[in-house]
Amino acid sequence: MSTLAPSAPHDLTQVRPLRSRLMPYALLAPAVLVTLFIVFFPMVQAVVTSFYDLVLWKPNASRFVGFGNYIKLLHDPVFWTSLGHTAIWIGLTVPLQMGLGLVAALLLNREFPWRGLARALVIIPWALPSVVIALMWRWIYDPTTGVLNDILLYLSIIHSTVPWLADPHLALYAVIATLTWQGFPFFAVMILAGLQGIPQSQYEAASIDGASTWRQFVHITLPGIAPVLATAGLLRIIWVANSMDVIFVMTGGGPGYATHTLPLYAFIKARQNLDFGYGTAIAVTFTILLGAIVAVYIVRTMREVER
C-alpha cells in the first residue's frame, strides 16, 4: 500500500510485514474463490464438454470425439446462418440504439421545466425484465389483434395485416426493433453524462466566432462525447451479442431458423435436443469470436483504471 502512497505519513506496512502483505489476499479470497467455483470451473468444464459427444438423455453415452464437434460445426449450414444473423443483429441494433440514444440525450440536455421527470421516464425500458419486454412486443406485433398493424392500417402505410414475427424475412428485423427500443435509454443516459462534461464556454466561444449549430455539433459535441460513445458502444456490442432472452421468448429462433443467433443456437441445441457436447462447442466458438471485441474493451478499461 505504501509504495504507491508516498504522502502516507506513517509506513504501517513496515511494522507487521508478513501480515500486511497477506492481508489483501485474505480480503480477496472469498470473492475469488466463489468466482472460481461458479465461473472458471464451469468454463473449463464447458471447454472439456465441447470435446465430447454428450447427449444428456443417453446415459453413459459420453464419448471423447476430439475436435469432432468443431468439424461438424463447420459443415453445419445452420451455424453459418446463425453467424450471419449475429452479424446483422449486432450491426443493426447497436448503431440504431446509439443513434436514437444520441437524439434522446441531445434533447434531454436542453433546458425545459420538466427535464428531471423526462430523464427518469426515458429509462423505464431499461428496468423492465426482458421476458416482459418480449411478451409485450409479441402482443404489439400480433398479426390479428396487435396494435402495430392497427396503427399502420389506420395511417394507410400498409394495406393488409403483416405477420411481423411469422414472416421469415421480417422476423429478425422485428426483434431488432424491440431490442433497439430496450437498449436506447442506456445510450441516452451515458451520452447525457458525456454531454454534461463539455464546458459551456466552448459553445459560447464558438457562437461568438459565428459557428452554426451544426458546426458546433461536429466540432465540439461529437469530439466531447467520443470517448463515451466508444466505451458505451463496445459494452453494448458485447451485451447485444450475448443477449438471447428477448429473441428466445419472442420467436424461439423461428420461424424455421430465421431468428437464430449463435448463442441462441447453442442454447436451443442443448435445451431442446439435450445435445450438450455440440451446444457447448457452439458456445465456445462464439466466445472466441466475441473475444476480440472483449479484448479491446478490457485494454481500454484497464488503461483508464490505472490512469
Added chain:
Amino acid sequence: MNKPSTLRRILTTDIPVIFIIMLAMGPFVWMILTSLTPTAQLSASGVSLSPAGWSMDNYIRLLEQTSFLGNMLDSLIIAAGTVVLGLAVSVTAAYALSRFRFPGRKLVMLQFLLVNMFPIVLLILPLFILMRKIGLLDTHLALILANSTVAIPFAVWMLRSYIGAIPRSLDEAAMIDGCSRLQALRRVVLPLAMPGIISTGIYIFITAWNEYLYALTLGGRNVRPVTVAIQTLIGEYQIEWGLLAAGGVVGALPATLLFLLVQRRLIGGLTQGAVKG
C-alpha cells in the same frame, strides 16, 4: 437572443421530448391498458382506452387462480440472496483492490472484468451439468449462485470505485488511533461507502429479479421465479393477453419502482464505473 421565446422552446424541445418519452413509455403503457381490459372485451373490441371499460378482473384472476404470489416469493428469495452473497464477498475484495498494491492485483481486476463479459450461454450449460451433479437443480441456492456469476464481478467493480473515492487518510488515521485494518474497514470505510453499497445492492436486486435464462434452465418445478411464471400464463389453446399483461405489470413493478427510487444515484455510479449495461 439569449432567451429563446417559450413558444420556440416548446416547438423545438418539449414536443420532440414528448415524442421520445411516448416512444419509451408507449409499449409499457399499452400493456397496462391491456391488463385493465377484461378478457371478454379484449377479444370483442380490443384494448379499452377509456377508464369506463377498465376493471381489475385480470389482476383478481392472477392472484386467485394462479400461484403468482408464490412465484413473487421465489423471486424475492433469489434476488435478496444474490444481494447478500454478492455484497458480502465483494466489499472486502473491493477494499483490498482500492487500498493495497500487491503482486497479482491487476490480474485479479482483469479477472473480474473478464467474467462480466462472458456469454451467459457458455456458463449456463456447464452450470446446469454442475448443479445436476451436486443435486442443487431446482433450488433457490442454485439460482442465487448462478446470479452471482454476474453480481459479484459487477459489485467488485462498482464498490472499488466508491471506496476509491473515500480518502485513504481516513482509514490511516483510524489505524493510528489503534484500529486494526478490519476495524478501520468496518468503522470508517463501510459507513462512508454505505450509499454506494446500497445502490450496488439495489442494482444487483433488479438484475437478479429480472433474470430469465438461468431461472428457466436451473429452476422449474419447485422454484419458479416470476420471469418464468409469466410465460406459463399463456393459455393452453389461445394466448390470454389480459392475464399475461397483468402478470407482466405485477412482475415488473418491484424492479421498476426500486429503479425509479434510486435512478439518479445509480446512473451516476454506472456511468462512472461503466461495467455493465
